[in-house]
Amino acid sequence: MSTLTLAARDSSTMVRRQLKRLIRYPSMTVQLIVTPVILLLLFVYVFGGTLGAGIGGDRDAYVNYVVPGILLMAATMAATGTAVMVATDMTEGIIARFRTMRISRASVLTGHVVASVIQQLLGMAVVVGAALAIGFRPNASPVEWLAAAGLLTLFVVAITWLSVALGLKSPTPEAASNAPMPLVFLPFLGSGFVPTDSMPTVLRWFAEYQPFTPIMQTVRGLLLGTPIGNNAAIAIAWSAGIGVVSYLWAKRTYNKA
Numbered sequence: 001m002s003t004l005t006l007a008a009r010d011s012s013t014m015v016r017r018q019l020k021r022l023i024r025y026p027s028m029t030v031q032l033i034v035t036p037v038i039l040l041l042l043f044v045y046v047f048g049g050t051l052g053a054g055i056g057g058d059r060d061a062y063v064n065y066v067v068p069g070i071l072l073m074a075a076t077m078a079a080t081g082t083a084v085m086v087a088t089d090m091t092e093g094i095i096a097r098f099r100t101m102r103i104s105r106a107s108v109l110t111g112h113v114v115a116s117v118i119q120q121l122l123g124m125a126v127v128v129g130a131a132l133a134i135g136f137r138p139n140a141s142p143v144e145w146l147a148a149a150g151l152l153t154l155f156v157v158a159i160t161w162l163s164v165a166l167g168l169k170s171p172t173p174e175a176a177s178n179a180p181m182p183l184v185f186l187p188f189l190g191s192g193f194v195p196t197d198s199m200p201t202v203l204r205w206f207a208e209y210q211p212f213t214p215i216m217q218t219v220r221g222l223l224l225g226t227p228i229g230n231n232a233a234i235a236i237a238w239s240a241g242i243g244v245v246s247y248l249w250a251k252r253t254y255n256k257a
Helices: 003-024 026-045 048-054 059-091 094-099 105-133 142-169 173-178 181-185 201-209 212-224 231-256
Strands: none
Touching: 003 026, 003 105, 026 048, 026 059, 026 105, 048 059, 059 094, 059 105, 059 142, 059 173, 059 181, 059 212, 094 105, 105 142, 105 231, 142 212, 142 231, 201 212, 212 231
């Protein structure tokens, strides 16, 4: 078999390994899926009336506004689990065992990434289902749904490679659990929960130019018909840039370990 075929075979084996780990230890997966749903319910039913009035609507309008931010939070929370699993592999000796075997070196990281992307997309699907149940009413066409799903998938791949790199750099699984935490707060410090023009000047500048805001604005525009402007191009550029840099960082760290 060719080198590419062997790498694909080994990668599929590692993906199955990671998926079995997620099934065998479901507590983290459940937590990473349930927590965004709880946050969605909290913001809609506790804060939604006041925040909805602040954006010129009511609680129903706020459901539509807040969903993109919750979706990105779901992805960043899952990044924590990925970083922990990578750090666990690196500290428990299994990687040393893999290196003595005739398998593709890249397949180990590929397994983590693909399994995590599947986990995150399923988590996002659960969030969308919960949002629809409580009043989320997108008016997107099938093409716009596909475009939104494509952008979210690109973002998930990028954030997963970043979490893999953070897990590789962490000395312990405990340290890895804290490394991706700043990402969880970026939807709050963007347009995820309130419009950026309601923020103080310095914070508004950060919120408008940080990577999560154009992604949320683009998803919101695709699903709800709000203006997108140049946010789509910026969102793709941020996601692709984060993904490429994180992939190169993870690959270099893994090869040096």
